Amino acid sequence: MKYSPIADEHGFYGDFGGAFIPEMLRKNVEELKNAFLYYSSEPEFIAEFKALLADYVGRPTPLYYSKNLSEKLQAGIYLKREDLNHTGAHKVNNTIGQILLAKRMGKKRIIAETGAGQHGVATATVCALMGLECIVYMGAIDIERQKPNVGRMKMLGAEVRAAESGSKTLKDATNEAIRDWLANVDDTFYIIGSVVGPDPYPEMVAYFQSVISDEIKKQLLEKTGKENPDMVVACVGGGSNAAGAFYHFIDSDVQLIAAEAAGRGVDSGQSAATSVLGTIGVIHGSQTLLMQTKDGQIVEPYSISAGLDYPGIGPMHAHLIHSKRVQSIAITDNEALSAGLSFSRLEGIIPALETSHAIAALERLDIQGKTVVLNLSGRGDKDLSTYLKHL
């Protein structure tokens, strides 16, 4: 079977994807799709996107041979340093792309949802850069547990609005952002932060994030003489950093590993391990794997990591996991915490709690003697208070 990061004309990856949206949003979503299809191959747009990634974001990010971790796990481990991007995570690759589209579409008002706050910060940043109004929806619980990012968003001039419904986390922030969009269809551009939502978002966000694997290929060739590693490992909330890291390896025999959040354990009732616990359903405009009751009500997810605390998964990943092209591994809170703490001391890099799930996955995989790229999706400053409680 041939796999691709590109959806079919209706936005489906196999059975997953599509645009399950109310009629009121149809025109906006269609406009966006047309703009994306046009500009993603327009030389001037691409040049501006690349220039900002280089000079504003600081790309290419290093591919660092992780000597200490490699010795410990007896493998050749390379870290793709997305934590070194401006704003501290991969999220900004996507917000740069989407803000350039918003500009060209003449939109004046930007909204976003955020979990860990990294996407919120990345959106607030590009809005400041472009002089656009910015409103970020964030679950009330996430506002509490990711305080530093709330402060950063405010300082950048964004308004942070608390989502008080449901589990008060990423799912609910996304609901509120969609409601805002419905109420402001004329002037508002919704910058979604992951490869979720209605078509064209999953494919578009993956495209903007694909710079990650594009660089990995070139850097690995330079360092090892081979473009492809044996394995790429990334954490998955909605799945945008994983989509970017997998993108140019999807149609190859490179092993692709998605680390999801098991929370307190896959069977604990407090988990966000969508690929294990999910069944096919519709959330936020997309048909995908979804944690739900037998009645089709969405189950409130749980993870210590605000960025992975989501009951769905991007439709491309749902398809790749369902067809066994991508292997998923569920990592508990405790595994992630201890991986993050020991990695900090081993490498001198404090990873985001999300990323720590991917680091923990390495210990569970058979990687001896293999060349492995770990996507270091973000830095852990925002998570210090959580880490310090477990030190």
Add this chain to the structure above:
Amino acid sequence: MNLREKITLTKDKKLSIYFPAGYPKKDSALELIPRLEKSGIDFIELGMPFSDPMADGPTVQEASTIALNNGMNIEVLFEQVKQVRETSDLPIVLMGYFNPVLQFGIEKFAEFCKSTKIDGVLIPDLPIEVYIQKYKSIFEAAEVPLVFMVTPDVSAERLKLIDQQNSPFIYLVAKSNITGSNTLFGTEDIESNLKSFSERPIETPVVVGFGISDAASFQDATKHFSGGIIGSAFIKSLASESADTFIESLR
């Protein structure tokens, strides 16, 4: 007579009420539907509650959460409709998000609609293209018509497609928003949009929803159309137990 015929039979503006099944009490629909029939409501939109209603404001969100906590689901809803049907002929349109219907099973859902004589089904997040491609044959076999939403700026081509679905009515959303928000009916902008929409060539009767909250907005909203739907304002009146006074105030 089917609902479409009932709507078009007389010229008076048809008034429809939306509330989620299971609110405020699990069995409330059993009592509310006959009561609304008595007070002269023309048809009901019975909500199938969902945990994450993306097009709804706080009033419907809260009512849906309470309904779910009361144990409402589609199975229970159909049992209640069956019971209501023993004493009431009030037309019922089911309205709800796609996921619970998908999990219930589309074939089973269509069969239950048929056996409980449901007059129409509105699934706001099921686009007409997906419906036609994957589910239309199932609903047609069960003789259950779907209702589709449009906004005033809908393209001619799409409006034609929707007009061809044999729906009981077309659900016109005057201005995109979440439920329960205040649509400024009567203002120049909205009025001119509504008027020009009313001049478009369609056969299906048009009923207006979203943002109607009282007699004045009902009048302004339905001026050019067959009727209007009231949801959040009615749900609020249920909480204060002034539902009957509220319904009276609308006519």
